[in-house]
Amino acid sequence: MIGWTKAALPCKRELQLSLREPATLIGLVLLVTFSYLILAPVISILLDSVKVNFGDSHRIGTDQGSFTLYYFQRVFSSPISQRLFWQPLLNTLSVALAAMSIAMVVGGVMAWLLSRTNLWGRGWFATALIVPFMLPTWTFALAWTTLFKNRSMGGQPGWLESMGYSSPDWLAYGPVPMVIIMALHYIPLVILLFGNALRRLDCQLEDSARILGAGRATVAFRIVLPLMRPALMSAMVLILADALGEFAVPYILGLPVQYDTLSTSLFRAISSRQTGVASVLAGAIMVLGCITLTIDLYLMREARRFVTLGGKGAMDRRRPLGVWRLPATLLATALFLVSVALPLLTLFLSTVMHTPGRFRLDNFTLDYWIGTNLTTIALKNGILFTPEFWSATWNSLRIVGTASICAGLLGLLVGYVVTRTPWRWLAACLRQLTFMPYLVPGIAFAAAILSLFAVQRGPVPALYGTSLILMLALIADQMPFASRAGISAMTQLGKEPEEAAQIAGATWWRRMVSIIVPIQKGALVVGIVLPFISGIKGVSLFIILAVPATEVLTTYSLRLVDYNYTQAANAVVLMIALLAWGGTILTQKLTKTGLAQGLES
Incomplete structure (x- = not known):
């Protein structure tokens, strides 16, 4: 007993010292906060899938709140499960796999041209071809409908229809345009991941193989591709997720055209107030997201086995294209035109035309920007003179801006705790917990947030319909980016400056304000601006959680799409793209980095 008591005393003293450390106390507060904001919504929606929800007790034959597997049976094995889950799952996987395959082929070729050849204008293309990844995916979807929309859907016709060419349904809607648009959006991701890996590959390995008599095919398939496998697999898994x-x-x-994916099937279930069904669908999407990103984490660990060493000069050598230099440059130009210039030009021109696709001087107008007393029913003025537009803009800047600032500050605090607390389990829990939203697709996480905050739970009132629920959802959703920025920055900052100030008598708050924040202002800015860019163009969270009183630019533009006010919707989308582009440029200026740093050299 005496020995046990003596052994326990150091542990007790160590515990007391740890609790006096501000990092530990802050870490415990953050752990409780993120458990409620991130873990609790996920648990809540999973519980909703196995208990009788409001309004279903009579159909199921049991009391509300009791345990049931009815919703699982309805989603996976009922007569409507084919349309509710299995067909949307098949559609989701087919579209995702097709888009991934196209993005990998085209992006891989472009990454090789930009990083390993003497392509004309490679520095300019290295930046220009990354632009589609910065823009909302539905920017290209709206541009596509502007061009190819046919009369079968009603409303204003597309440009081709106005010119006398009717687009077939398979080209105007459905999986074909979805695959093309998503592939164009993901090609920049492949260029970045694969291009960076290619730049780290030592050219001396290829030179040695050629000296030994290996042909180009042997070098490509026996040396380059095996070493590039982690980067290629990581890009594939991230695109799929x-x-x-x-x-x-x-x-x-x-x-x-009733072509449902899992995300739109979930949206239909929420819109029709099928809470239990929506919970099961959200859980299925979460499981798929966790599986794919777990595979990516495994591949990142495996990548450590593929390490090459070499001099910088040898690694940076570029191959001459010879007679293929002009065709390769034309290929890069065509990709830029299709993925950047044509969509944005189409959207802009559509906003200054009365009748789509009629290129006559008397058809051009600025009515959809600054017009007044328009003949449309629900849009009497151009968007710049419409109060709803400015209200949505203010809501976007207020909600997303506040959430981004909070996320950036919390991310820096997470980094501080992870690097300063003596409790390793606390640091590990915060790392994993703040990364968790990245494992959950946005539409499923929005459903989880709605499940938790739609009704009053204890002292926390129902938040649905308020700006606060959107801010909390955005803070939680953006923590993977903000926390990683904070952890990365604090890892590079030693304890010496803070310890010196502590010896001089500075309080923790004084040390944070006068030392930590000024030194880490770059990381703090990144932790704020990146969530702002992602949030300002986001759709999944807002489409589920926003109401008319908290409408933002993304939901306002989609409402105009539903009303078939294509020109006005496209104008709003251009404003969103401008805000996202401005945020990206601001990030580059503040961090002094380029979109494709290293490819321009």
């Missing part, structure tokens, strides 16, 4: 939760493109191009 993101595509599984994509909502905006299926909403615009799939719903008009």
Whole structure:
């Protein structure tokens, strides 16, 4: 007993010292906060899938709140399960796999041209070809409908229809345009991931193989591709994980022809107040997202086995294209025109035309921007003179801006705790918990937030319909980016400056304000601006959680799409793209980095 008591005393003293450390106390507060904001919504929606929800007790034959597997049976094995889950699952996987395959082939070729050849204008293309990844995916979806929309859907016709060429349904809507648009959106991701890996590959390995008599095919398939396998697999898995939760493109191009994916099927269930069914669908999407990103984490660990060493000069050598230099440059130009210039030009021109596709001087107008007393029923003025537009803009800047600032500050605090607390389990829990939203597709996480905050739970009132629920959802959703920025920055900052100030008598608050924040202002800015860019163009959270009183630019533009006010909707989308582009440029200026840093050299 005496020995046990003596052994316990150091542990007790260590516990007391740890609790006096501000990092530990802050970490415990953050752990409780993120458990409620991130873990509790996920648990809540999973519980909703196994208990009788409001309004279903008579149909199920049991009391509300009791345990049931009815919703699982309805989703997976009922007569409507084919339309509710299995067909949307098949559609989701087919679209995601097709888009991923196209993106990998085209992006892989472009990454090789930009990083390993003497392509004309490679520095300019390295930046220009990344632009589609910065823009909302539904920017291209709206541009597609502007061009190819036919009369079968009603409303204003597309440009080709106005010119006398009727687009077939398979080209105007459904899986074909969805695959093309999503592939164009993901090509920049492949360029970045694969291009960076290619730049790290030592050219001396290829030179040595050629000296030994290996041909180009042997070098490519026996040396380059095996070493590039982690980067290629990581790009494939990340694209697949993101595509599984994509909502905006299926909403615009799939719903008009009843081509449902898992995300739109979930949206239909929530819209029709089938809470239990929506919970099961959200859980299924979460499981798929967790599986794909778990595979990516495994591949990242495996990547450590593929390490090459070499001098910088040898690694940076570029191959001459010879007679293929002009065709390769034309290929890069064509990709830029299709993925950037044509969509944005189409959207802009559509906003200054009365009749789509009629290129006559008397058809051009600024009515949809600054017009007044228009003949349309629900849009009497151009968007710049419409109070709803400015209200949505203010809501977007207020909600997204506040959430981004909070996310950036919380991310820096997470980094501080992870690097300063002596409790390793606390640091590990915060790392994993703040990364969790990245494992859950946005549409499923929005459903989880709605499940938790739709009704009053204890002292926390019902928040649905308020700006606060959107802010909390955005803070939680953006914590993977903000926390990683904070952890990365604090890892590079030693304890010496803070310890010196502590010896001089500075309080913790003084040390944070005068030392930590000024030194880490770059990381703090990144932790704020990146969530702002992502939030300002986001759809999944807002489409589920926003109401007319808290409407933002994304939901306002989609409402105009539903009303078939194409020109006005496209004008709003251009304003969103401008805000996203401005945020990206601001990030580059503040961090002094480029979109494709290293490819321009």
